[in-house]
Amino acid sequence: MDSATRVDVNDTAHLTLETGFVSRIDSDPGTTVTITGGTLGQLGEVLSSVVRGYFEMSGGLVRGPGLHVSGEMIMSGGSIETPFTGDSTSSILMTGGSFQNSGSTVFNGSLDIFGGFFGSSSRQLTVGATGTVEVFGSLFTLDGIPITPGMVTALSGVLAGVYESGSAFSWRFTRNPTGTLSLIPEPGTAWLLGAGLAGLALRRRSLR
Numbered sequence: 001m002d003s004a005t006r007v008d009v010n011d012t013a014h015l016t017l018e019t020g021f022v023s024r025i026d027s028d029p030g031t032t033v034t035i036t037g038g039t040l041g042q043l044g045e046v047l048s049s050v051v052r053g054y055f056e057m058s059g060g061l062v063r064g065p066g067l068h069v070s071g072e073m074i075m076s077g078g079s080i081e082t083p084f085t086g087d088s089t090s091s092i093l094m095t096g097g098s099f100q101n102s103g104s105t106v107f108n109g110s111l112d113i114f115g116g117f118f119g120s121s122s123r124q125l126t127v128g129a130t131g132t133v134e135v136f137g138s139l140f141t142l143d144g145i146p147i148t149p150g151m152v153t154a155l156s157g158v159l160a161g162v163y164e165s166g167s168a169f170s171w172r173f174t175r176n177p178t179g180t181l182s183l184i185p186e187p188g189t190a191w192l193l194g195a196g197l198a199g200l201a202l203r204r205r206s207l208r
Helices: 187-207
Strands: 007-009 014-017 025-027 032-035 049-051 054-062 067-069 072-080 084-086 091-094 105-107 110-113 125-127 132-142 156-163 168-175 180-185
Touching: 125 132, 168 180
Parallel strands: 007 025, 014 032, 025 049, 032 054, 049 067, 054 072, 067 084, 072 091, 084 105, 091 110, 105 125, 110 132, 125 168, 132 180
Antiparallel strands: 132 156, 156 168
16 A cells, blocks of 8 residues: 555554554454555554454554554564554554653553563553463563562562564563452473472372
8 A cells, every 4th residue: 555644444454554554544344454564653653553353463663652452463573662562352463663752551451461671661561450471481580580470469560581583572561459360381381390299299199
């Protein structure tokens, strides 16, 4: 798509942004928005972009006053440099790309993180009141102290570790008391844990 001031995506339409820029997108449920390049949003825009359907981002840049997502989203690349909100109906899979903005990045729906980067803001990732965030990896630490996989009870801190993809990460989070943040061990670790527990059970049974 070439440059445009605003695009309304209706019914079952499919919008692909590869080059140029679009100042704002407003998409309906059942539609598809794909960003592989170019720029969505501009600094002079007043209203946030709203994506209610399927949203896939593998490149490009999102900026402007904000981005609101209420459907399914897959992010493997690109950079979101504007305040972001995933509402309670959103389902987001993140394997790459970055959120880098000076405002809030709030997840009120589900977010599965296998890779990617959250920028230098003091509020890099916020788990909202209805949010469910799961981080897949290993060697997790919280504020520099090793932490075992499972549910994180802290309401804020710096989470670090190694993603399942093998890349290291470190970012700050805040969590609403009713939101959940969980650390999920990579499959190899989970298998070893399961095998270890099974072996322990067999050993106890043989000692009886």
